[in-house]
Amino acid sequence: MVGKKSGKALLREEGLERTDNNMEQTSWPVIQPINQKNYYVDFLKRDEQFLAVRTQQEEARNKMIKHAKDRDRALAQGRQIGPDGDVDMDEEEEEEEEEEDELSAGNKTIVIHPGSQNLRIGLASDLLPKSIPMVIARRANTSESEEDMGEPMPKRRKLDDGKVEPVPEKRFGEEFATKFVAASNELKVRMRMNKRKVLPQSRDMVTSYNRRATYDTINEHNDTMHIDWTDVGKEPEYVAGRAALRIPDLSKPRYKLYWPIQHGWINERDYDSIRNIYNDIQLIIEDSVRTELKLDLRTRKDWAQYNCVIVIPDYYERTYVTSLLDLAIQDLGVARVCFIQESLAASFGAGFTTTCIVDIGAQKTSICCVEDGMVIDNSRVNLKYGGQDVTDSFVKMIIYNHFPYADVNLKRRYDFLLVEELKSKFSTIAEADISVQLYDFHVRAPGQDTRKYTFKIYDEVALPTLALFKPETFDDHKGKLIGRRKLISRSYDLYDGKPNDPTSTAQNEILKAIAPADLPPEPQKLLFAKINGLNGIKDESDSRRPSIARVQDLDPGTPLASGASSPVRKLNELTPQPDSTLHENGNGVGTPNPDESFLKIGQPGDDTLMLDSAEHTNTFDPLALERRDDILPIYPLANAITSSINHAARGSSSKTRDLYQSLLLIGGASKVNGLGPHLEQTLVGLLADTGYSRDIVVNRPPRDLDSEVVVWKGGAVFGRMSRTNDSWVTPFLYERLGERVLASKLMWAW
Template identity: 60%
Template sequence: MVGKKSGKALLREEGLERTDNNMELTSWPAIAAINQKNYYTEYLKRDDQILAYRLQQEENRNRMTKQARDRDRALAQGRPMGPDGDVEMDEEQDEVQDEVSKGTKTIVIHIGSQNLRIGLASDALPKTVPMVIAKRSQKSESEEPDGEPKPKRVKLADGGDPEPEKQFGEEFASRFAAMSNELKIRMRMNKRRVLPQSRDMVLSYNKRNPPETISEHNDPLRIDWTEIPTNPKQAPEYITGKKALRIPDKSTPRYKLYWPIRHGWVNELDYQSKNFVWHDIALIIRDAITEHLGLNLKPRREWAQYACVFVIPDLYDRKYVTSLLAMGLTDFGFGRVCFFQESLAASFGAGFSTACIVDIGAQKTSICCVEEGMCIESSRVNLKMGGHDVTETFVKMLLYNHFPYADINLKRRYDFLLAEELKQKHCTMNESDITVQLFDFHLRAAGQDTRKYTFKAYDEVILAPLGLFKPPIFDDEHKLDGRRRLIDRSYDIYEGAANDPTSTAQAEILTQIAPHLAVPTKPDTNGTTTTNGNGTTTNTTTTTAETNGYPDNPAKARPQSQSFARIKDSNSTPRSTPAGSPSRDLESTPQPSGTPAVEKPASDSEGEEEPLSIERRDDILAVHPLPTSILTSISHASRTSSQKIRDFLGGIMLVGGSSLIPGLPAYLEESLQAIRPGYAKDILIGRPPRELDAQVVAWKGGSVFGRMGKTNDSWVGGLEYERLGERVLGYKCMWAW
């Protein structure tokens, strides 16, 4: 039997006995915990604690100090006082101030998918440079293995070419015929004469009309092609701008064309590295500054004397903007850089304070409502269609009707320029001009005699631009290829979520295009939006499937009357899915003129979750009819205010090169009135005032912004960028970065 042990023995055996001498573990004083209910900090809550604001205040103080010293010096020298109480300064100081106010030291750059607009802020108009670079290669773009004729044509089993009516497939033929029949019905309703057998007249003429050959010395408008030295060592490594488009396709050595910007995005399809993309963009801009602006800035200190204004899209990629910032301050060495959004720049250039800007470019169309000098974020829409789609569709329609130049290939440089010329000359949306007409053009190719073609056309001239209203006629097969292959989206460094700018109007359009990709959202008080367990967006009032006329599985329904959207699956395999027509709140029934219906946006930017996740936004091709996209943008900008709806509908302004199609404003106005008859009297579509070219109005607004001088607080300097990096944009941008 074991005896009973004392308490000290148990503590000693169990190792619990205290052996220290009651000394503290450290001599540092103990700090009491913070009372979580009552604590306060001033960190980054005052302007003098933020570097960007502090530098700006120091610059203002230095300027005021300099002005006071100059005034005292002038008074001491006995100079007279001016009528406003200021001392008259000398000519040298006036010249320095004029350089800032007149913008002679400010370069304005507007990068587009097809053209670059660049110029000094003091210039009346910018220089237009094709946004293309030709680089030495083994083969040109038309000689590569995949250099198939563009637009793509169907081949027979034996490799031959089918009849023109069948070379683009049955789907295109049926849509072309449907659009032609709808046009005839519309013209008859408008009491316009429709000649019978008009298409037969076109076909019979085009089939039997050979070209006429003109020798080169008899051609007064012959083209001066870019001469390439035959010695490869003397040939340049790259050529930019218009000279690149004038390089013969079969030059020695060969050159291949690269377009760094594609559909408003950075071109990730034709490049193998993102560094090459930004390098090509920098080369194009540098050559444009040197050749077209006449600024030969070789020493780096000379670049620091100039400031730069970049005009960027409304719905931009953050990495695109930050890369331009690094390019301007680091690669070029500009003294300061600022950014300006396209729609706001267009309103500046036109002098409008409230407007709905519709910018129809070459490969993208952007829509945004501007109010009191600010872009309404929830109204921004970016569509991946534009004038290039009209050009390609116009060529397909001409070939369908036995175009005499059947070998046209838009991958050849002279054919691409020819197609653009034909579109600009002949495409129209005036129904009064639709009749069988005789046209002619001259085909000029390097090393060949000029050929003069004559052809007839009927309704192709209006049906091609009508694709902006009926996008299914466009070829959208490869527009999403390569997206996010080189450049990933921007993510928040703290939460890890994608932080590229979003828009509820854009999200609603993408949800209409691909309703089965919508993410669950919180139902609002009116029960407008709910989701089921499968993640398909439904509507308690009118479901998306019911509105679009599709069954529950939209991938199984392919009605030809609806548009088709390109969806990129998780395994990067593109497929087709129907893009629904606009929801019923945009197709309101006729209302009495005194009580127009006011719609509620599907969601707004205050506390509501968007119907489509940001991560899936890049997987859906944003191609949607232009009128309904405009109404969607306005509905999200107005926030159920009837007066704002009238203001925006009465201030729709068309800008961009593709908006110059004759008759487009009137046709768009009529389409909007048909969709919204309650606001028919308020809808008004105009062009920029003062006879300003619609192609350069956004650049013009950027030049106005660059000359604002003291009132412009958006400039980012080299010191700020060196200390803060891209974080400085959060303090400098005019919008919520």
Template identity: 50%
Template sequence: MVGKKSEKALRDEGLERTDNNMELSSWPQIAPINQKNYYTYVTLLVFIQCLVDERRMMADDDNGSDYLKRDDQLLAFRLQNEEARNRMAKTAKDRDRALALGKQEQGDAEVDGDTAMEDAEEAPTETAGSKVIVLHLGSQNLRIGLASDALPKTVPMVIARKSAKNESEDGVEPRPKRIKLNEDGEEVQPEKQFGPEFASLFGTMCAELKTHMRQNKRRMLPNSKEMVINYNRRTVPEHIPEHNDPSRVEWTEISSPAPEYITGQEALRIPDDSKPRYKLSWPIQHGWCNEKDYDSARLLFLDISLILEDAIKTQLGLTSKKDWTQYSCVFVIPDLYERTYVSSVLEMLMKEFSFARVCFIQESLAATFGAGYTSACIVDIGAQKTSICCVEEGMCIENSRINLKYGGFDITETFIKMMLYDHFPYADINLRRRYDFLLAEELKKTICTMNESGVSTQVFDFHLRISGQDTRKYMFKAYDEIHLAPMGYFQPAIFSAGGDGDKLQGRRKLLPRSLDIYDGQQNDPTSAAQSEILAAIAPPLPAELAGVTTTEDEKPSQTNGTSDVQATPSRSHLSILGRVQDVEATPRSSVAGSPAPETTNTPSQQQQQQHQNGTPIPGDKTGGTAAAVSSSAGQQPLQQPPPQPRRAPTIEERDDILPVYPLDQAILTSITHAARSDDKKMRDFLGGIMVLGGGSQVQGFHAYLEERLHVLRPAFAKEIMIGTPPRDLDAQVVLDWSAGV
């Protein structure tokens, strides 16, 4: 065993322990707690914590326990208030300085100085956003307001113009379309008025609902349908005199002379038998410009400008156009917008309205900004279109954008179809009539539900109010129609069944697709998620459009116009000549090659030109002279180059596809393309789904949608959550309110 070395030996070997009196760390060293006094220390810490909690509670009581719930607690508002106080102080100092310099008489200075100070203190400061107008054009409603307003104002997006006949008398079939007489001229029963397709889908949905309710141990009466039909058959309306109707409608009175047009809510309240007649027009339909009902794009945008002008004057109180130059405009556009529409609106706002500045903001981005979410999946269900988009850190993810052409109005129409199928007592209902349209919307809001507990045989009533006639009170029964109509969001085939699938009629009639002037490709934004949905529902291309162009370096591409939906859509590699021949006759610069410089051609260039012109080439033994002689003699004309075949249109360029897809599957498709196989992003988006729009205000819709998503993605059942708009905001206006923030 080796003994301990002495200090001298350690010093000789350089291993002597030395101390430089330096601490190991600058952090203070705390001595360990004495175990004898351990519980004393714990008691002291608990007492200190209680004092801190009590002090915090007292502070919360002083603030009303509303931390970050008031606007004056936000940094932006505090900075604005501070700026306003500084501006007020600066104004007061400037006035005092002017008085000191003797710009006013001494006698008036004292009085005016006190008055100026009082005015400076009492004068209200200009609120941030009070000079910014926010506009959002929808298919059924226009949202308008100042950025400083608490909530926007809602105006129907409709205009009534003088006409010989109104919209219901203009020879157009009633809506929903019905088969009144069969081939033998006999009246068709209500069960057969909408064709076999609707009857089959309706019956299938009824059977599936019955099976699902049995699985959930829901009690059902076996003859519920028969009870509803028998009750509705024998129902007779009750007539109520107008003076006994407490909720009678105030109809729009036509002044003398009659105005050329009427907009907004007053247009919907014009009597159908008014003199002169007025015809309603809706400039925006299904999220697109209504090209079907207009003859020119100029008249279409003229109606839009008239509706906006009247709304600004009546809703915002800006009656003088001279004041509009001091205002800026924030215009909300769809996520998948059309460049032609945006450019036309920009021209209208800058030239006709003379706004100082114009800003465009996408719907999903505006919704997340106002809600305070950094990452979310926005589902906006409007009147006639539904948009889905994932937003991450203030940016819309391009490939996640989806635009579907159905909404709350499709639920209204389907609900009326189902009720007519079950012998609805008001069998002459026509959604093209103004009072019937308002009646149907009211019935949908008050009756429809997504809760299975509400599916039972119930008695409802409604009042039919027509100008110049007594009010009629109807009683009717409903069973599963109140649940199956909003189920169309998840089985959208029921929307087009029955002969009402005319949403694509007139498409591209007035507003052609925006194309690049150089290569002929479209300028409208595309999305991989939208392409996947369109490819899933696209019909095959006609034979004359199924061909594709090929070059020496390219292989034949697909003839059905589909592309890789997993990748970001890119421009086609087709030749420029092929693109130009496929593009419509729109103004664009020439894509032909530049003329050759006027210099001496090289021998190879001379030979090529002579060969193309049929002139003899020195040293050419292939018969160049014979070709020229035969051509000049007319025996064999020059062979023209073969025509360039048309390329197959891509999925985004096909106008024969109506984007209609189940809502739950569309949401998952959007999130899948946004996450891009990232499990963390997938969970974040599934846990941040926010549903907006008036079409989502069906009772129990959020819970039912969450249940459907759980079935489709059971592995993420714990993360899936459907959120509601924050701050108790109305789902219809949260998007427009947030655009002004």
């Protein structure tokens, strides 16, 4: 009989005995569960945890290490060390070292200030920038002067015998004639009040002379100022800048001009895709760098040796800024990029610390207050008129007074250059210079002999500029909203879906003042996409937008055209046409009426869309006018300045006085003789009852600096601040963070 076996023997015989060395089953660390009642994390709660801040701290650390090595090297060489740890140098040596640092930084920094009509570009070390027309010419079937009958204004009618009807007073309609005569009479009254001599028959003297005026012909070899027109015999794909304006209108092959930026916005009216717009901007910049700056930058390797400072508007759009950032880093391939706002750059260029900047450009006027190197957000005002509106009114007024060269056409390139020259030469609002004057000019057209005209002019030199203070005199605003939001939609917050473009209470106050009381709650543009889909019309806008039928789900803040005459159109003389395809097919959209239970969209006989108006009125805020794109900001200049300063001062009388005492008038359209004193007088009369009328001082840029380049000059100063400028964005940061890096790099709230 076998005896009983122990437990160990059984485990050993059965193979159940543990034979390992008590090692853990895995080498992965075992994470113990945290105490849910008391725990704390600091993830992304400290600045040094952000990549943009970490790289900046690493640069500072590298500079500190370099400084320590230089100090040790100086000690080894027996040089003296100062109490601050730096190597002792004379003041002259320190200044020379700083100048060398700034010069070396400026020689490798390109400052770019794109505008609606001109691009100003140059190295930060340059004294003045190069001004290049912001235009590009591309091959096309017809030029812009051959489209739409070739006239931006009504043609002169031909009589039965073939002669042209000599009635220029009726050429632009009775409304223009009424405005012109009223403005002229008002100027006469003011001149008489100021004891200025006014001849009673001044206009008759002008018209009678201009009717009889003829021209003299000058052969090309006798014309010392003849123009060298651009030769397109090699048929280049595009011609950019100043050479594009020198292409003959009837060249073979034909070329058409494109302006990528218009009225301070991206030009969506004349383009079919966003890529083409920014591609043209890139080509204009590259061509300007090669031809004007004489820098042979053709590859990304060449561009990687240079930094770039881009000047953007104060009242910018986020998509515009992010697109320029992508263009500079991805397309051009520069080493670093930084942005600066126009008003802040102007304060740098003029040397003002606290000021109110009034920048009158070619197609927009911006007003903004700057205090201690920071832009006051709520003081930003952006008005959509400028020097080009002055040019249009100037041409119409001289034609009204029987201008001898009556066939002038602003769509023809040589006529456009001629009118700009006449306006810059003769425009003035100084009352001492307003009288009947005799002048001459030369018409130089490609393939033709030069023609010399003489003409008389009276108050046409002053009235177009005075219209800045009464913009209702301008009557060409109706086309400025065409194509708005056709290609580029608003930027929306990723989390709450709200528009995140910057806002300004001063701009909102102006929009409230010009908007009618019965304005629809919130016009929508995606409504057009739905209607076009129902009517079989192809949508040319952004394909990423969803096709939504409900009004409350549509894209807020975009225009809705009105089939009937709306109060907005009566007040601002606007005819918004957000979708050119829709307009051409005649599918009008009625103005929504909140009192109706349903909104009917479309015309009788077409497919219609029924929308619930109750949900519409409860969803949108009718007071958020700064988000709207169907209201064009047109407002008197002096009133806009007072609105900007009031919102900047916030009731502080001392700050209000400081801003009125430091008004800075800049911009190409502000160079008219007498504009500064007239603006000062207008503000004094406007603020006569407030107690600030004695504090108003309108300044010009110091040191005889051209008012056109003050903004660029400030950008150049900012670009040379290599030691204190922490706003640079590198390709390394952009590759990893994208446009989010701007929140850490810009000097203002992004």
